[in-house]
Amino acid sequence: MVLTALLGAVSYGTIEISIDGSSLLPDAALALGLLLVPVFVGLELRAAKPMIEMGELKNRLLGFSLAAAFFQSLGYLAVIFLLTLYLQGVRALSPLDASILLVPGYCVGAVAGPFMGRLSYRTGTRAMATVGILLMLVGVAGYAQLDANSWLGWVPIISLLTGLGTGMFFPANTIAIMSQAPSDRLGAISGLRSTLQNMGALLSFVLTFAIASAAVPKPVAYAVFLGTTNAAIPSAFLTGLRYALYACAALLAIAAALSWRRGVDR
Known part of the structure; x- marks a missing residue:
């Protein structure tokens, strides 16, 4: 309750x-x-059968991997939302055209994920997950350089980089988490991972939208996202988007540091 x-x-x-x-x-x-x-937390510490075993989080590999998952969601999952605002609001693309530009990254992530998951068993999850986050960070920083006159071809090119990053991070980090879960706690640990990622995603949208929409009224920003307005968007809105993307990059840097600090697999 x-x-x-x-x-x-x-x-x-x-x-x-x-x-x-x-x-x-x-x-x-x-x-x-x-x-x-x-x-x-207090109730869980006193419960005979807690949902979250707080002692399990003392496991360095498990605790840091869960923290990396949260900050990765916090720093990355709203990036597509920000790109949509850029492509539809600043570049006046239709929702369909904007989404097509992002398809290459999704394709790379879908193809790379299974392969990178198998590879991480041989190379270790620490390097695989951390490099994946760093690729996302570089991609987000690249998106932040786009302006009202940038070549639109940069969007699918950068999405290939971020797609590869997600294809590396998610399977490797999940393997690291679940490898540390006791056999009778697999469901609980998986649920905790999903909850942290979902909360990170929710807070990611709140944080980035608050930054990006500071330059224009929120109804205008929502109309841009939905593709229901052709009104001119102030140039300050592009500045807000850039600041929001830099904030995402900073959060991904924290996620990368946590991912590396988890230590080697055991």
């Missing part, structure tokens, strides 16, 4: 703040969710 209330309050608060800005009810919900974190 406490975990459900925690996740519900944080989700509601962050979503509403990203849509309508700060106000009493969403701020209170977010504050309640954060206050429930130590309550949940």
Whole structure:
């Protein structure tokens, strides 16, 4: 019940703040969710059969891999959203044309994932996952250099780099996490990994959208994303997108550091 209330309050608060800005009810919900974190931890420490074995997180490989998964989601999963704002709002592409430019990266990630997963058993997950994050970081930094007159061909080219990065990171990091899970805790550890990644993704959208939309009213930014407006977008909006992408790159740098600090497989 406490975990459900925690996740519900944080989700509601962050979503509403990203849509309508700060106000009493969403701020209170977010504050309640954060206050429930130590309550949940305290209950888990005293529970006979906890959902999350806090002692398991002392395992360096497991703990740092989970932290890397969270920060990777926090720093990367909103990048496609930002690119959509750039392609539709700044470059005036249709939603279909904008999505087509991003297809190459998805294809590379889908093809590379299974191969990189098998390869990581031989090379180790530490290097594979960390290099994957670094490729994403370089790609995001590359996206941040795009302006209103950049060659659109750079978008699919950079997406090949980020697609390879995701194809390296996700299987390697998942292998590292699940290899440290006790046989009777596989489901719980997998659920914890998914929860951290989902929360990272949610907070990623809130953080980046708040930065990117600071230059224009939020309804205009949402209309750009949905492709329902042809209105001219202020040049300051491009600056906001660039700052949001740099913030994503900084979070990916933290994820890379955590991934490397996990240590070698054992």
